Amino acid sequence: MTSPLHAPALALSSLLVASAVAAPAPLHEDDPKILDTRPAVAGPGYRRATDALSRSAASAGFPSQGMRLESWLTLDELGGGQGNDCWGYASPSGREYALIGTTLATVVVEVTDPANATIVGTIPGPTSIWRDIKVYGERAYAVSEGGDGIQVIDLRQVDAGVVTLENTVTNGGSRATHNVAIDVESGFLYRCGGSGNGLRIYRLTNPSSPQFVGMWSERYVHDVQVVTYTSGPYAGRQIAYCCSGFGNGSIDTGLTILDVTNKSNIQVIGQLSYPTNRYSHQGWLSADRTRFYLGDELDQNAGVDLTVTRVFDVSDPGNASYVGEFTNGVRAVSHNMYERDGYLFQANYTSGIRVLDIDANRDAPPEVAYFDTAPVSSSTTFNGLWSCYPNLPSGIVLGSDRERGLFVWSFDPLAVDVADADLRELSPDGETVVATIDEMTPGTLDASTVTLVVDGGDGPVSIPMTAGSAAGTYEADIPSFPCGAEVSWYVTATTVSGVETTFPDTAPARPFSSLVGSAIATVRYDDFETDAGWTGGLPGDTALRGAWVRDVPIGTQAEPGGGFVAGNGRQCWFTAQQVFANVNDSDVDFGFTTLLSPVLDLTGLAYPTIEYERWFSNALGNNAPDDAFVVEISNDAGVTWTTLEVVGPLGPGTEGGWRQAAFLVTEFVVPTDQVQLRFIASDTGAPNIVEAAIDEFRVVDAVCSAPIGTEYCTSDPNSSGSVGTIVGQGSDFLTLNDLELVATNLPPGQTGLFIVSPNQASVPNPGGGQGNLCVGASTGRYLAQAGSADAAGMLRLDVDATAIPQPAGAVTSMAGDTWNFQCWHRDANPGPTSNFTTGYSVRYR
Numbered sequence: 001m002t003s004p005l006h007a008p009a010l011a012l013s014s015l016l017v018a019s020a021v022a023a024p025a026p027l028h029e030d031d032p033k034i035l036d037t038r039p040a041v042a043g044p045g046y047r048r049a050t051d052a053l054s055r056s057a058a059s060a061g062f063p064s065q066g067m068r069l070e071s072w073l074t075l076d077e078l079g080g081g082q083g084n085d086c087w088g089y090a091s092p093s094g095r096e097y098a099l100i101g102t103t104l105a106t107v108v109v110e111v112t113d114p115a116n117a118t119i120v121g122t123i124p125g126p127t128s129i130w131r132d133i134k135v136y137g138e139r140a141y142a143v144s145e146g147g148d149g150i151q152v153i154d155l156r157q158v159d160a161g162v163v164t165l166e167n168t169v170t171n172g173g174s175r176a177t178h179n180v181a182i183d184v185e186s187g188f189l190y191r192c193g194g195s196g197n198g199l200r201i202y203r204l205t206n207p208s209s210p211q212f213v214g215m216w217s218e219r220y221v222h223d224v225q226v227v228t229y230t231s232g233p234y235a236g237r238q239i240a241y242c243c244s245g246f247g248n249g250s251i252d253t254g255l256t257i258l259d260v261t262n263k264s265n266i267q268v269i270g271q272l273s274y275p276t277n278r279y280s281h282q283g284w285l286s287a288d289r290t291r292f293y294l295g296d297e298l299d300q301n302a303g304v305d306l307t308v309t310r311v312f313d314v315s316d317p318g319n320a321s322y323v324g325e326f327t328n329g330v331r332a333v334s335h336n337m338y339e340r341d342g343y344l345f346q347a348n349y350t351s352g353i354r355v356l357d358i359d360a361n362r363d364a365p366p367e368v369a370y371f372d373t374a375p376v377s378s379s380t381t382f383n384g385l386w387s388c389y390p391n392l393p394s395g396i397v398l399g400s401d402r403e404r405g406l407f408v409w410s411f412d413p414l415a416v417d418v419a420d421a422d423l424r425e426l427s428p429d430g431e432t433v434v435a436t437i438d439e440m441t442p443g444t445l446d447a448s449t450v451t452l453v454v455d456g457g458d459g460p461v462s463i464p465m466t467a468g469s470a471a472g473t474y475e476a477d478i479p480s481f482p483c484g485a486e487v488s489w490y491v492t493a494t495t496v497s498g499v500e501t502t503f504p505d506t507a508p509a510r511p512f513s514s515l516v517g518s519a520i521a522t523v524r525y526d527d528f529e530t531d532a533g534w535t536g537g538l539p540g541d542t543a544l545r546g547a548w549v550r551d552v553p554i555g556t557q558a559e560p561g562g563g564f565v566a567g568n569g570r571q572c573w574f575t576a577q578q579v580f581a582n583v584n585d586s587d588v589d590f591g592f593t594t595l596l597s598p599v600l601d602l603t604g605l606a607y608p609t610i611e612y613e614r615w616f617s618n619a620l621g622n623n624a625p626d627d628a629f630v631v632e633i634s635n636d637a638g639v640t641w642t643t644l645e646v647v648g649p650l651g652p653g654t655e656g657g658w659r660q661a662a663f664l665v666t667e668f669v670v671p672t673d674q675v676q677l678r679f680i681a682s683d684t685g686a687p688n689i690v691e692a693a694i695d696e697f698r699v700v701d702a703v704c705s706a707p708i709g710t711e712y713c714t715s716d717p718n719s720s721g722s723v724g725t726i727v728g729q730g731s732d733f734l735t736l737n738d739l740e741l742v743a744t745n746l747p748p749g750q751t752g753l754f755i756v757s758p759n760q761a762s763v764p765n766p767g768g769g770q771g772n773l774c775v776g777a778s779t780g781r782y783l784a785q786a787g788s789a790d791a792a793g794m795l796r797l798d799v800d801a802t803a804i805p806q807p808a809g810a811v812t813s814m815a816g817d818t819w820n821f822q823c824w825h826r827d828a829n830p831g832p833t834s835n836f837t838t839g840y841s842v843r844y845r
Contacts (some may be wrong), residue, residue, distance in 0.1 A: 038383055041404045042561050046072040048509060049116035050084060066369025066415055068505045070407040071117035078107045079122055079407050085132045086400035088392045091159050098398045099140055100406045101131030106142045108163045114396045114408045121163030123153050132179045139207050141189060143177035152208055172200040172212040185228035186238050192221045196248055201263050214263035219244040220257055223282040237261045239317050241292055243280040253280040255294055257317050267316040274310045276302040280337050291362050292316045295334030300380040307332050307348050311363050326364040328354055333380050337389040347388040350374045353399050371409060373401045398770045414445055414493055416503040426514045427488055428704055430480040437471050449494035452476040456487045467562030483704030484607030485516045486662040513660055517702025526700040528571050533598035544577040554578040560618040564658050564695040572695035575681050588690040592682035599637055602671035607702040610663050613695045616647050617656035621688035625649040629692050630680040635669040638676050642668050667815060667845050668732040708732050709842035713762050715771035719747045719829040720793055723838030726821060734815055734844050739799040743823035743837050746789035752825035754782040754797045758811050758821050774822050774839030780805035818843045
C-alpha cells in the first residue's frame with residue numbers, strides 16, 4: 001500500500017528504481033567510505049591464549065573498559081583487503097564461529113576458544129567495500145554491492161574445517177545488494193538496497209536454494225530488521241523496520257515500518273522522521289519490542305558532531321512515534337547496533353564498540369563499556385569499527401574493523417583494578433594486594449570467587465580475597481618469598497553467571513611478574529633499537545636458512561610482526577626476515593642458528609636476574625613438532641655452558657606469541673665478569689616451520705636485608721641464661737656454596753656439634769638432656785667440624801653442600817632441597833648435661 005505521508009514522492013521513487021535497472025548503479029550514498037579508505041594495519045594481531053601482544057589491551061594502544069580482548073585477527077591474516085560486516089554462527093555441536101566480510105571474501109573463523117581464534121575457511125566474492133552476511137539454520141548468506149546476488153555458504157561441515165559455496169542465487173533483479181536480513185521465525189530472507197532497490201524477498205523453505213517471492217520498491221531500503229510477533233495484537237504478523245529514504249536513501253530519510261506478512265501485498269503501517277535527519281542507516285529493536293534505536297550515518301553534515309542515537313516508541317508498530325535522541329558524548333559516526341540482554345552494542349567507527357545499558361534507561365541509556373579499535377583517530381570519518389555481533393550463545397562479542405580486521409571480546413560486566421598494580425618490587429616480608437571491583441549491575445559479582453593467584457616457582461597457589469574496609473575492595477597477601485625470587489600473580493573474579501574477569505586482562509597466560517627485594521635496580525637494558533654488541537649467526541652454525549638478524553620483522557603466521565613493544569615498528573633479534581609471501585621461505589631450515597650475547601660483568605650484584613621476551617613457533621608445518629628452542633648461560637666466556645631453559649618441542653610457548661622469561665643467575669652459575677648467553681633455534685628433525693625472536697633483554701638486581709633461613713622451633717635456656725640460636729650468613733645458592741652458620745648464646749668453652757636433616761621434629765629432653773631436638777630422622781652429624789664455643793658463646797660451621805655429612809644420605813644436594821640445622825652442645829646447668837639451639841631451616845636455591 002502507498003504510504004499516505006509520502007504519496008507525491010512515489011513517482012520520483014519509481015523513476016529512480018527504473019533508471020537503476022536500466023543504467024549503471026549510481027554511486028552509493030556511503031561514498032565517503034571510499035574517500036576515507038586507509039591502508040590495513042599490519043598487526044601483529046593477538047591471541048590471549050598465546051599472548052601475541054604480551055600485554056594488556058590498554059597498553060597495546062586500545063583504550064577499553066569492561067571489554068576484554070580475546071583475539072585480534074588482522075586483515076593480512078584474513079587474506080587481505082578491507083574489513084566490513086560480521087555475524088556469528090553456533091553449530092549444532094555448540095562450537096562457535098565468526099563470519100567476517102572483507103572487500104575480497106567472506107572468512108569463517110572459529111571462536112569456540114575465543115582466546116585462540118582460528119581461521120577455518122574463505123569464500124571469495126566480488127570485490128566491493130560493501131559485503132554483508134546473515135545466518136539461517138546451517139547456512140550463511142552473503143551479499144555484496146559488487147554483485148553475484150546471494151552466495152549460499154554451506155556450514156554443515158564447518159566443525160570438520162570444511163566450508164563450501166553451495167549455490168549462487170542471481171534472480172530478483174540487479175545482482176548488487178547492500179545488505180541482507182533474515183526473519184528466522186518465518187524463514188524469509190530480505191535483500192536490501194543495491195542499485196537503488198527497496199526489499200527483495202526470498203523463501204528459505206529450501207535453504208540451499210532461496211526462492212524469490214516478491215519485492216517492495218516504494219523506497220530505497222538501506223537496512224532492515226524483520227520480526228514475527230508471537231503475541232499481542234500483531235501475533236502471527238511479520239513486521240519490517242526499515243531504514244529507508246527516497247533517492248538512494250538520503251531524501252526524506254527515516255524509519256519505515258512495513259507489514260510484510262503477505263509478500264504480494266506489503267503494507268506501510270508507519271513512516272517516521274526525526275530532527276537533523278540526513279541518512280537513516282541501521283537500527284535495532286529492544287528485546288521487549290517497545291523501542292527501535294536508529295543511527296544516522298551522515299548527520300554530522302547537519303552539525304551533529306557526537307554519536308547520536310534516535311529512539312522510537314514502537315510498542316504499537318502501527319502507531320509508532322519519535323521519542324528523542326541520546327549521545328554518549330563521544331565524537332564518532334554511528335554505524336551498526338544490536339541488542340543483547342538489556343545492553344545495546346554499537347559499532348561506531350572511530351570510537352570502536354560502545355555498550356549502553358537500556359535496562360537502566362531505555363530512552364537515555366548510560367554507556368557502561370567500550371573498546372576503541374581505532375585509538376589514533378577520534379573523528380567523524382568512516383574508519384574503524386564497521387559492525388559488531390553480540391549474540392553468540394557463549395556471550396562472546398565479535399567486531400569487524402575496516403583497517404584492523406576481526407576482534408573477539410569477552411563482555412565483562414565487572415571492572416577489576418589493583419592499586420599500585422606494577423608492584424615491580426615485592427617486599428621479602430610479603431605484600432598486601434588490594435583489588436577494587438566495580439559492578440555495572442549490582443549483584444553481578446560472585447564475591448566468593450575473588451581470588452589472588454600467586455606463583456613463586458612451585459606452581460600457582462590460589463588465595464581467597466576477603467572484603468576490604470572500603471566498598472568494593474578485596475584484599476589478600478602475597479606471602480614472603482626469598483630475596484631475588486621471581487613471583488607472578490594476578491587477580492580473578494567471576495560473575496554469578498560464570499563470566500570470568502582477570503587483572504591484568506592477559507592473565508593467566510601472562511600475569512604480573514615481580515621481583516622480591518627492598519629495591520630493584522636495572523643494570524643493563526637492551527631494546528635492540530641500536531647495536532648492543534650481540535652476534536647473530538656464529539661459525540659452526542649449520543642452518544641453511546633462518547640465521548638470526550636484528551631488524552623490524554615483517555611478520556608471518558610464525559614470526560612476529562614487530563618487536564615486543566608492537567605497533568611502532570620496534571626492532572628485535574629474530575630468525576631471518578621474510579622475503580617472499582610464503583611462510584616457508586624465511587624460517588630456520590636444515591640445522592641450527594645461534595644468537596650470542598656480549599660478555600656481561602655480573603660481579604658485585606647481590607641477586608642478578610636475567611630477563612627477556614622470547615618468541616618461538618614450531619607448530620606450523622606438515623610434521624609433528626620435534627624441535628626445541630634452547631637457551632644457555634656461561635660464566636667463563638663460552639668455555640662451558642649450562643642450560644637455562646628448553647622450550648618445546650611441545651607445550652606452552654611453542655605456537656608463537658611473546659613470553660617473558662626470567663632466571664636468577666646464581667641458581668645456575670656463579671656470577672662472574674665473563675657471563676654470556678646463547679639462544680639456539682633449530683630445525684634438525686622432520687622439516688617444519690621454525691621461527692624464534694628475542695627482545696627486551698634486561699639484567700636486574702635485587703637488594704635485600706632478609707635472613708637466609710628461618711627459625712622453626714625453640715629450645716630451653718642453657719647455663720648462659722639464654723636460648724642458643726643459629727643465624728645464616730653468605731647465601732642459600734648451591735652454585736655459590738658459601739653458606740655459613742653461626743650458633744650464638746652458647747655456654748663459652750663447651751663442646752658443640754652441628755646436625756642436619758631433611759625432616760623437622762620437636763622432641764623434648766632427648767636422652768635425658770635439656771632442650772628440644774628439632775631435627776628428625778636421617779640425621780647427619782658434622783663430626784669433622786666439632787669444636788668449642790668461643791668466649792662470646794659462638795660456634796661456626798662452613799656448610800659445604802658438596803660434602804654430605806655422615807651418615808651418607810642424610811640430605812641431598814639439589815636446588816629446592818630444604819636442610820634443617822641444629823647445634824647440640826654440652827653444658828653444666830647446674831650439673832653435667834647437654835642442650836640444643838633453636839632449629840634453623842634453609843631452602844637451597
